[in-house]
Amino acid sequence: MGGDAVNAADTVLAVAQALLWPLAAPLLVGWVRKAKAMLQNRRGASVLQPARNLGKLFAKETRVAHTASPLFRVTPYIVFTATWLAAAAVPLLSTHLYTAALADVIVVAGLLGLARFFLALAGMDVGTAFGGMGASREMMVSGMAEPALLMAVFTLAMSAHSTNLSSVVDHQLTGGTLLPSMLFALGSLILVAVAETGRIPIDNPTTHLELTMIHEAMVLEYSGRHLALLEWAAQIRLLLYGTLIANVFFPWGIATTAHPAAWGIALAALAGKLLVLGAALAVGETVLAKKRLFQAPAFLSLAFLFALIGLISHVILEQGL
Template sequence: MEALLQRAIIGIGHVVLVLLVSPLMVNLIKKIKAHFQCRRGPGLLQGYYDLWKLLKKDAVISEHASWIFRATPYVVFSATLLAAAIIPAFTVLPPIGRVGDVIAVIYLLGLARFFTALAGLDTASSFGGMGSSREMMISSLAEPVIITALFVLAITAGSTNLSEIISSSLTSGYMQPSYLLILLALLIVVIAETGRVPVDNPATHLELTMVHEAMVLEYTGRDLALIEWASSIKLMLLLTLIANVFLPWGIAREITWVFMLSGIAAIVIKVTVLASIIAVVESSTAKLRLFRVPELIGGSFALAMLALILRITGKG
């Protein structure tokens, strides 16, 4: 009974941490980018105000929209939050038990992407269809990189369970050649998956450059709030995955309040550093043309395949 209570506390605490910290990471990126542009930028709490404002508003839905358009915000938010709940954040113990692993995370994110693309097509908007087409093209290139990278990590740990992968990083070391290659590959994929510069620009609404924003252009009110919140959660979970696999220091190995609080502080610091790096990359690079994006993601796939070869041959 006590063990069950501990797991319940860990699971609830993990979900609350993701829900509360994820908007802050997005605002931090905006703040750093504004600093590079010699602007004051929004406050770090502005994202919370925006979400609260949108949640209080009613949604305006097109008369041509079907149940897919109405259900998509809830499906996307639920799937993304569940994927985030599977990834250990401040303790090596799995937040929701051993029912989920890296394969479940990939499929949950794929489910959210699938419904978002359908919603972009559902209202018969030309912008939505364009964004859905571009999103599917990018995801078809990025998903093999994620699968290959996580497969390398699973080979090293001997399991696809994320807790065991993180434990393997703690015991066997994470400064191996294959791990460094996987780290570079995943950083590129995170930028592509979350729609950041140079792949996409979440701050633009120019019809010639939109990808993710084009798919959700028809959403308003609380539906838009759920979509935006899910996007920030997705960024948070991917950064958490990188932080705990490749920088596992600080994560709690014992279920005590001291270790868990230190684990929470450690993951917040690590994710903040990674978000700052993304902001610097966005501020120092220009957005790529759409037809140059496959070259970037193809390079990350080459890194992941090289890491797989090194791991299989036992040289990395």
Template sequence: MTAVAWGAALLQALLYAALAPLLVGWIRKVKARLQNRRGAPVLQPYRDLRKLLVKEARVAHTASPLFRAAPYIVFVTTWLAASTVPLVAVSLPTAAIADIIVLVGLLALARFFLALAGMDVGTAFGGMGASREMLVSALAEPAMLMAVFTLAMSAHSTNLASVIDYQLGAFALRPSFLFALGGLILVAIAETGRIPVDNPATHLELTMIHEAMLLEYSGRHLALMEWAAQLKLLLYGALIANIFFPWGIGQSFTPADLGIGLAAVFLKLLALGAALAIGETVLAKMRLFRAPAFLNLALLLALLGLLSHVILEVGA
């Protein structure tokens, strides 16, 4: 049984890496259609990655060894973090290695090295990106944690598998989960660098956050960094989809269950991606010093979730 479970976990980790570019391609496609463009094919991100992987990498004279190590660390850490989030089946052994707080910690480790890599070459853009990234993440962290707390207060657990099991077992309309969902979506938007906090498509110098840190990368290093960003988007998507809409996720490791789980998560992610694309089309990017207000809203939502849990959902 455990061998099967570990096998499924490995399979799922590979699935994460394989599906991540697809989600990005889908979002870009939907966005393009909404803007009356035909857009690149959905599989374009795969081609980009392949092209970058075979190209020669260039590194600035001023770069230190950390610059070359960072892409590997960022990618691997993000991948490990992703593999702890149930995608197609619930009770994976990897979910026990790390609960939600460890997940947040792993993502923070990836961000730490990303920011350091941005500062390494010593260009002004890199420093700017690192500084802004740390601001946004610092403000997102309490909101994220508050949302996690809201879930954990009901489910009595921070283990993702337990939380999803709890949702499946005792589903009810809960105001606290509604608010936590809202807060978590805002946090996810900020953390994955989407509009309105950051624009993943921009290379307009003064508005970049994430892209500014990657500016000096090329070749396979850039491919790893891009892939890590795509993984992170998929991770947040799976987190939101499977915690708040857990239906269909595989409860056991039989092929039928896994197949249904895969189909379900596929549909959920398509819907979430389309919603994100619509949101990005409707909204405009905010200037940097509006981002605190955005993340305060996330914190407020999560806090209200907590309060409504305490006030409305617990008697006595």
């Protein structure tokens, strides 16, 4: 919290952890692509390829449409920053994180909402049909995914009696047992994560077919460093959801002390968990086909119902456990 608990070492660690997010994010995307390629009997590009792509985009010339307003040009910075800050409040390696006190899990959801709000506006800014289409679809998906996300984390928050993610993870480490409500919340969170990060079966990150694309339609007019920032933000978001699932439901290995050795263990544990999650995502994307747009609400209302059932079963059945 404020004041006494904050010392120099904590600050260094918090900053280091915050900086780790943008560095690690392209790697996770690279790993998912690699795993997918291997499942399809291809060799696939290097795990570093997404990072190299970002570097290439940053070096390229940036083009902006004549019809774009200033909002179009500030949006990439806002989206990137808000996503990064939201990520920085999620315990990545250590629960001893004072940025987590800065912003609890509702704020994290709010910051992601802020990024999405600006992204959708930017999509509508140029005045082409694609941008509006993407914005409209994105708001439909998020309109249902965001409440499901909140409900899922509320289940955890209620059992930990806290909405601070650090406290939630601590609670899971010390007293958390696997309860039915947790299973529901986990299921809901996975569904939401798939929808919010624009993966199959809701959206396809690699398509540019106007009938199917959501996220890509919004960023269609972006190029150069603007596009790089938006891509990077999307990668951070994927890592954020992955970490949320990994560290909240399976908090094993996370550092609870500010000891370098603990951090090393935590890093290894996190890498292991994310490798598994990434592989699972790749398998899911390989065996599933993309759904039609109007089947997405059914998918998302399932997530919402899971979360609600989880929350209710927690407050009714598991009280006092």
